[in-house]
Amino acid sequence: MTAEPAAAAGAQDGDVLRVEHVSKRFGAVTALTDVNLHLAKGEVLALLGDNGAGKSTLLKILCGFQPPDTGRIVLNGEEVTLKSVDHARELGIDAVYQDLALINQLSVYHNMYLNREKVRWPFLSNRVMRREAREHLEAMGVNIPSVDVQVARLSGGQRQAIAVARSVYSDAKILLLDEPLAAMGVKEAAMILDLVRDLKEHGQVSVIIIAHNYGQVLEVCDRVNLLQQGQITFDKKSSETSVVELTNLVVAEYRAALEARHRSA
Amino acid sequence: MSETAEQRANVVGPPPGGPAKRGDPLAVLRKTGGLFIRQREATIFVVAVLLLVYFSTKSSAFYGQSNVSNLLSGIAAPFIIIAIGEVLLLICGEIDLSVGFVVVFAPFLMHYLIDFYGVPVIPAILISLLLGLVVGWVNGFLTVTLGLPSFITTLGTGFILLGLTLTTSNAEPVNVPAAAQSIGKFFGSQNGGYAWSAIIWAVILVAIFHVVLTRTRWGLHTVAVGGNLLGARESGISVARIKYGSFMICGLMGAIVGLQTAFYDNTIDPSAGGYPAMFYGVTAAVIGGTAMLGGSGTIIGAFLGAIVLATLQDGFLITGVSANPLDIYIGGAILIAMIANVQLARRQAAGRG
């Protein structure tokens, strides 16, 4: 493989996030073997890789959902142990999960404020949440019938838009997006990409975006990392790579694995 | 998808009944059916009123004050209070089969403390209520922390509680401790004004937990945990806290009903409570529109469901009709309610809900 980066190669002092030697196993499955990754302030990093490469596993470690087995996470130069999703949120990290983490039975606005509800103790401030949810969705250009409907009644793309809006408006400094374009129509995908571009222009928010459509992410990201078999095997500026190169890399890996299997058979 | 922002801002809720094409009789039928299913509380309220009216015309004794207070305090209140606990548990995807045995054990504990250990009345009552919380905590520990299905957990703890009660009491009923009588009437009694205390407690608890469920973070998170366990966890909601809490509330409700029943009947009876108490609570919840699948349910619905159950039970008794077919009606009511639940879920899945 090309460009096998050493631990935190290219890392700088200005990095908001550094991941060093992170590994994670699930029983017999090793999802991550030795991941090293860095993210600068205001940077948009695309995390690519095949199905089962470990992208979501890494994201769930970075947002405090699950702990790594080994390795360090360094936030703004300080090593941190993310104790929980809430803890990560306090530190300014927020994620859109691949499964979206929406509650079908709850309204759009309750989902948008899930676990950070506006409260006038002890009661929920439903009116405030409803109004702000509506404002946020309108600002984003999301089209839904009403913020009062249950998310069960929304389309796949609408649901995804709600999940993305929830994170984008959470005031997070580091946004982790797990396939935010998966269920999106052309227009809606453009809307999400515009949103990421917007964030980039303001320069305050750093983004890691996982996607399978290389063409789409290359449009917005600054840098590309490729995750293969639990390791980052490729790290280049997006201006220095192309859809063709990335595709070839992934296919080459697949061919090599196939050949190895044939040989051993 | 084609609505403009202004239009959207005006939409307050989903239009009732969903889209029904005009002039199509099937669509109209579907629309009314949908209305019925959605307005569960209204439907069950109408059923309750119809039953009350029916039995009133059958027997003048039915609406006599002593019968009304007995219907509400003696029969409905225990159903209602247990149903509150079960609704919370069912919403977050669990069930408590042991609560009926907390009902049995709590008053015995009070009796032992007062009569055998000389504990003053108020601490004895508080410790008996605490028992409910402790049993709930144990149920939570076995279910959440050790990962047993709550059906099994509470089956086990229920048997243990029953066994404890029977062993310690020699399976004999006892009198309510004399010292507790004066305070007891505030929990439940058949005499004069205090004949209403049990139902007043029930209504207060309904009001509190209705607000908790619909207006607080706790309630929202309860729905979230039952609706999408993984999603709730990913959102950082402490699933364990919600489930432990719901088990403990349910246990507490059992203890309240146990004391109430003892004071109301003026005896502490090891054959009171048990599975019937629990099953009536669950039945009230289900009739009131709580799905067993988690993620939805209402306290008000369960309250009305309990009133319907109590009215059926009392009505059969007072009109002198044989009570034997009563269970047929209750079974029918459970099935109809469940069919409505499933249909509602289907409609929502189909986006017509």
Ligand SMILES: Nc1ncnc2c1ncn2[C@@H]1O[C@H](COP(=O)(O)OP(=O)(O)OP(=O)(O)O)[C@@H](O)[C@H]1O
């Ligand atoms: N909770 C879990 N328990 C057991 N195995 C898991 C768990 N989560 C992930 N895995 C395994 O870890 C590996 C990596 O999974 P992961 O979800 O991170 O892949 P991914 O790169 O996100 O794939 P995709 O593109 O399909 O989303 C897979 O082999 C998967 O089966």
Ligand SMILES: [Mg+2]
């Ligand atoms: Mg994934």
